Amino acid sequence: MDTDCTSILVVDDEAVIRDLMTEILTEEGYDVEAARDGLHALECLRERPDFAMLFTDIMMPEMDGIELIREARHVSPDVIPIVMTGHATLETARAAVKEGAYDYVLKPFSIGEIRVAIDNALERHRLLRENARLRDLKQTFRISETIAAIHEEDHLLDFVLHASLEHVEAARGSIMLTTENGQALQVAISVGLPDEAKDAVVPYGKSIAGWVAEHSLPLCIQNIQDSPELVKLSRRLKDHSFISLPLEHNLMLDTYTSKPNTRSKPHVIAVLNVSQKKDGFLFTDGDLKALSIVAKHASVALENVHLLKDLESAHLDTLKSMALVLEAKDPYTHGHSERVRNYSVAAGIQLGMPSKDVETMRLGAMLHDVGKIGVSDAILNKVEPLIYAEWEAIKLHPVVGYDVLAPVGFLKPEHLALVRSHHERLDGSGYPDGLREGAIDDRVRVLAVADTYDAMSGDRAYRKGLSAEEIVDELRFCAHDKLDPEVVALFIHMIESGEIHRYRDLELKPDK
Numbered sequence: 236m237d238t239d240c241t242s243i244l245v246v247d248d249e250a251v252i253r254d255l256m257t258e259i260l261t262e263e264g265y266d267v268e269a270a271r272d273g274l275h276a277l278e279c280l281r282e283r284p285d286f287a288m289l290f291t292d293i294m295m296p297e298m299d300g301i302e303l304i305r306e307a308r309h310v311s312p313d314v315i316p317i318v319m320t321g322h323a324t325l326e327t328a329r330a331a332v333k334e335g336a337y338d339y340v341l342k343p344f345s346i347g348e349i350r351v352a353i354d355n356a357l358e359r360h361r362l363l364r365e366n367a368r369l370r371d372l373k374q375t376f377r378i379s380e381t382i383a384a385i386h387e388e389d390h391l392l393d394f395v396l397h398a399s400l401e402h403v404e405a406a407r408g409s410i411m412l413t414t415e416n417g418q419a420l421q422v423a424i425s426v427g428l429p430d431e432a433k434d435a436v437v438p439y440g441k442s443i444a445g446w447v448a449e450h451s452l453p454l455c456i457q458n459i460q461d462s463p464e465l466v467k468l469s470r471r472l473k474d475h476s477f478i479s480l481p482l483e484h485n486l487m488l489d490t491y492t493s494k495p496n497t498r499s500k501p502h503v504i505a506v507l508n509v510s511q512k513k514d515g516f517l518f519t520d521g522d523l524k525a526l527s528i529v530a531k532h533a534s535v536a537l538e539n540v541h542l543l544k545d546l547e548s549a550h551l552d553t554l555k556s557m558a559l560v561l562e563a564k565d566p567y568t569h570g571h572s573e574r575v576r577n578y579s580v581a582a583g584i585q586l587g588m589p590s591k592d593v594e595t596m597r598l599g600a601m602l603h604d605v606g607k608i609g610v611s612d613a614i615l616n617k618v619e620p621l622i623y624a625e626w627e628a629i630k631l632h633p634v635v636g637y638d639v640l641a642p643v644g645f646l647k648p649e650h651l652a653l654v655r656s657h658h659e660r661l662d663g664s665g666y667p668d669g670l671r672e673g674a675i676d677d678r679v680r681v682l683a684v685a686d687t688y689d690a691m692s693g694d695r696a697y698r699k700g701l702s703a704e705e706i707v708d709e710l711r712f713c714a715h716d717k718l719d720p721e722v723v724a725l726f727i728h729m730i731e732s733g734e735i736h737r738y739r740d741l742e743l744k745p746d747k
């Protein structure tokens with residue numbers, strides 16, 4: 236006997252049939268319970284989720300066998316239904332099979348017929364389960380493969396949530412990330428949540444997700460009402476059935492050796508929540524197992540994303556230091572990169588550029604003159620007018636900067652374009668590539684004006700900084716032919732209103 240099939244629920248409005256079936260099946264070694272009608276049967280299924288099989292009559296008052304099978308799938312999705320019927324309702328029995336019944340037995344039936352029906356149903360159930368498991372495995376494998384290939388946090392969270400919802404056929408869900416202090420969770424991405432819950436911050440221990448984070452344990456709840464201790468935590472939860480499970484940091488690297496730190500304990504970095512299974516079904520242990528695999532892969536991927544971010548930021552700090560060290564040698568250009576960054580970011584925001592472009596400028600502007608590392612100090616700090624060869628040496632700095640930064644993996648072509656092209660001019664008179672008009676993108680146009688403004692406004696070894704009027708005249712002169720007129724107009728407005736001084740030492744941060 237299959238150990239999964241120890242308990243059978245018999246449903247019939249006729250006491251004689253109930254007693255007979257109970258006697259037969261008990262003698263066969265099954266654990267049998269009997270219900271007098273459909274409603275009573277659903278109650279039994281709710282109380283005992285371990286029923287493996289449901290033998291039901293078709294013609295019953297209030298709720299017939301077909302309706303019971305339909306309802307039972309919501310209460311106990313894994314139960315195997317078999318219908319018992321007389322000849323008169325054979326067609327109905329066939330309809331019941333269409334609704335999900337595994338088989339039917341005709342009254343009056345023999346013990347042998349019951350045995351065959353049970354064995355057939357079990358075999359069919361086993362095959363169906365095997366197929367479903369295989370399908371699940373294949374799907375989970377595909378999801379895991381994709382997760383491993385994503386290296387960007389927002390994209391990763393978006394994919395994990397949508398793949399999880401699709402996999403367990405749920406309509407509502409979220410991923411909450413642990414906040415920096417490690418004491419609360421904040422919704423990072425959601426589907427189907429009401430507006431007020433979209434940015435919710437939940438302390439550990441409060442709400443279902445907070446409980447999962449605090450205990451670092453997964454929950455698969457079929458009906459929250461069955462768990463009074465969880466009901467208290469779930470006041471805002473609309474769904475009775477849900478899965479909530481933690482994503483954990485497992486591999487902690489030692490800061491100094493970069494090797495796995497075996498002493499550190501895993502800790503929760505996020506919680507994945509899904510609810511509202513489609514068609515009113517309940518979540519099963521199979522759903523939990525599948526999501527646990529997805530969550531494991533997501534944890535590793537998220538951990539990698541964070542490590543990569545740390546590495547990138549360390550690398551970035553080195554590059555920024557390079558730019559600052561370079562400027563430190565020359566009192567006249569000290570702070571130039573930071574000021575150009577501040578002007579570019581402020582202008583980008585005022586011009587209504589997409590925040591992605593503003594962020595590209597924030598970094599690109601900071602690095603735009605890194606190539607001056609390849610120009611001798613004697614030329615950079617020369618007081619007298621430059622001779623032709625010296626001028627040519629200076630003009631190499633955008634290309635040197637580009638070559639130095641091109642191998643840096645996390646810098647995108649847009650960043651490199653800012654470094655390479657910030658001395659290009661609309662009429663093609665710039666360097667190093669002599670680009671014209673449409674070949675110079677918007678970010679480069681903004682950086683070019685910011686760079687020109689800072690160069691004109693600061694003192695040089697060979698001249699004092701220009702006055703506001705002189706700068707405005709010069710910018711007006713350059714607009715159209717050399718510099719973008721719209722950007723120039725904005726800078727003139729900022730200069731004439733005095734607003735530009737505010738940005739000199741102020742780095743505007745992105746809106747969050």
Ligand SMILES: [Fe+2]
Nearest residue numbers: 603604657658
């Ligand atoms: Fe430059």
